[in-house]
Structure formats: C-alpha cells, structure tokens
Amino acid sequence: MHKPPNNPSPPTPHPTPQPKCSEDPGKCLIIIPAYNESASIAQVVNDLRTHLPHADILVIDDGSTDNTHKAVPSHTPILRLPFNLGIGGAMQAGYRYASIHNYDIALQIDGDGQHPADQAHKLITKLTESNADLIIGSRFLPNDNDNDPNYTPPATRAAGIGVIRTLVRLLTGLHITDCTSGFRACNRDVIKAFAHWYPEDYPEPEVILLLHRAGFNIHETPVTMRPRTTGQTSIPFLKGVFYILKVTFALLLDLSRSPWPNKKANQP
Template identity: 40%
Template sequence: MDKDKKIGKSEVLIIIPAYNESGNIVRVVDEIRNKYSEYDYIVVNDGSLDQTRKVCHANHIHILDLPVNVGLTGAVRAGMRYANYHDYKYAIQLDGDGQHKPEYIKTMLKAMIELNADIIIGSRFKTQRKPITARMIGSQLITYAIFITTRGKYIGDVTSGMRLFNRKMIKRFGYQLNYRPEPDTLAYLINSGIKIEEVQVDMRERVEGESYLDVINSFKYMTHVLINILITQWFRNR
C-alpha cells in the first residue's frame, strides 16, 4: 500500500491476528467500528483455511491477507511492519476471537504514558488472583520463572495476548527475529532493559471456535516456554 493510503488519522493501530476466525471476526471488528472508531485497525488473516478472508471482504473489513499460515509470531510481525510503515505511534494486539475488550485501550494508553512503559499488558490478574486450574498452575510457573530470571519482576498474566506497544517496540517486533509475542520473550525483554507493566482488564469467553491449547498442547507449550525462560533466553542476541 502507498503511504498516503493510511486507513485513518489515529495514533493507535489495533492489530487483530486471525486464523480461522470466520465466526468471530465480524463481531470483533464491528465493535471497534461502531464504538471505538477513534482507533484504526487491521485484521491480519494468517492463511486461514475457513472463510475468514471471504467474510472480511464481504463486510468491507480492512485486511492484510497472508497467503499461507505463518503462525502468531509471523502474523503479529506483519501487523507491526504495517504499523511502522504507516507511522503509528502505538500498536495494540487484540485477539480475533473477541475475548479482548477495546474499552480498555484508553486505560492502557494512559498507563503507558504515565509509567513511561514500552509495553502494557492487559492483565486478568493484576489485582485479581488466578483460579486454581491446571492451565493457571502452568501460567503461575511461568510467572515465577520470569520473576526468578529477572530478579524480581512479577508479570501476573504471562499469556495475555492483549498488549500495547510503543513506537520503539513496533519496530523491534516488526523487524528483529528475537522479538516474539510469547511469554518467554517477556523475560528476555525485561533483561534487555525494556519496561513492561500490567493494567487490570476483564476478558470475555470465546464465543465460537476452540483454542489449540488442549491439555497435551498446553503441557508442551508450558515446557517449551519454561526452557526458553530458564535457559535459551541467555543465548539470544540483545
């Protein structure tokens, strides 16, 4: 796209990675268009195998259409490059399943400015306790691993995909391979001097579709993340 064809005049771009979200994406985007039109948005269709692309075009949704599935990291990277190209000051990632509420963007922006933070996480557990479930126990283990390896930085909601990034982080997540939207990257970033803070938010339950993180995949995911936090991060370029 040409630089003069930027969607709007907002300083904020909402990046919505979407993989097989045909049942959710219209509702997600309509909420933004109808209630939060002060923000720009882009749906990054990550090579969906369902009707996500057709649904987006039929409903005149702004879409960055990736021809193949590149995974969350690749989809977010594409969105960040779009944000950088169009000179957005802030970018926020909202999931395409509708769990994240745009009403909290204003609060997160305020916190970023007041705290001079590079990343603000929309956290379910900033002021509330995690429920005792197998998945939340895994999340807590990751929280403790980050706490230990960063000498005391507590991140309560390590798996939250609702994250606000400043201009510096837009460039880094867009163009540096060591920057991935995963929990292990939080430890790496904090140890690299990046300031990360949390803001309490409320999230919805997924309406349609299913998360790929079933019991087996959740265990594999947690193990992989813990290894990256405890060992691999020390070998990544800073």
C-alpha cells in the same frame, strides 16, 4: 487461547465511545490476528470501531480456511498471509505493517472476542500516561474498584501459568501476573523491535524477558476478558505440557541472545 473468566462481563448493548488514546498519543493501530475466526471477527472489529473510533484497525488473516477474510467488515484493511504462520508470524506481520506506516502505538487483540473492546482504552491510556514501552492487560490483577482478581483459572492451567510466571520473575525480577496474555499495547520503539524480530511459537512470555533485557519498561493493567465462544484455541489442552516445556526452554535460551538493540544504549 484463554479460558473463560468466572465472572465475564456481559457485552454492553449501547457502548459509549472512548476518547481517542487519551489526549491524542499519536497514530494508533489495532492488530487483530485471526485464524479461522469467521464467526467472531466481524463483532470484534465493529466493537473496536465503536470504542476506539480514531484508531486504525488491521486484521491479519493467518491462512484461515474458513473464509475469515470474507467476514471482516468492509473498509477494514486485511493482511492475508499465504499460509498459516502461527501466532508469532502473524503478529510480526502486523508489527511490520505498523513500522512501515509509522504508527506510534500498536494494540494487539485476539480475533476470537475474548478481549473486550471496551477494555482496550485502558491499555492505551496506561501506555501514554506511564513510562512503559509495553502494557500487558492482566486477567489476574484486581480492578481499581475491588480487590478480587478478574479471573481464576482451573487448577491445571493455574499451575502452568504459575510456572511461567515464576520463571519470568526469577529471570527478570519482574512480577508480571499474566505472562501469557495476548492483550497488549506498545509504543513505537517496541513496534520497531518487533518488526525486526519476534518469537514464533507462544511468543508472549519470551517477549517479556527479551524486552526487559533490552532495557524496555513493561507494566500491567487490570482488564476483564470474555470466554472464548468460537474458533480454535492456539494452545489445546493436550499441548499444555509441551507449551510449558517449550516456553521454559525458550526463556532459558533467551538469556544468551539479544535480538534487539539495547534501548538505553541508543538513548542520547
């Protein structure tokens, strides 16, 4: 889904386990949507077990045809969808599971290995330490220790991301640098909202607009990402133009609908 960063961080040979969700924020579920990711899914799951040992892991096998489910390490729960639903349907299955099992935090992370497990704790820590309901891991925000962005995309991709970023900013007033990032963490309120309704196609930008309109707080935190090495991208290059048009249309349409109850209205 994501293009390789210019300076990908090498995998840590002996990673140090991170503390559980910073001072025990509650039950934490890591949702990994996977479509034909048999080559990378085992490494992703094992890395997460090392870096977030207390979090539960759930793999969503989105109708894979390459026996992805057989590559998942043992004792890892798998939801096997009967057929391919796409990223939106797969993610919503994970959020339904999280809602049914009363998880306090859900972290979504790609099954292709682009989202390093050692970055996951940043999202959870930020979620628990801020008043945010959704935290987005951004490739474009500079790290705390330098001012350089983690990732500079190719010109055509940058243009597409820029269009969506501008549109989201115009429609919400939020300056979200990485609207298309699928590296996200959310709290129980958002889990319930997503379990109730979730966009089907290219859901990431839509979610920002709809959550904002429903009164949820959305923040970002800088993360580094690795280049995709296996599997299939969910947005091939030739579909890029369609992606921009579809997302633009969907965002404008979203101004007229409210799939989730307003969070502020529900508060005492």
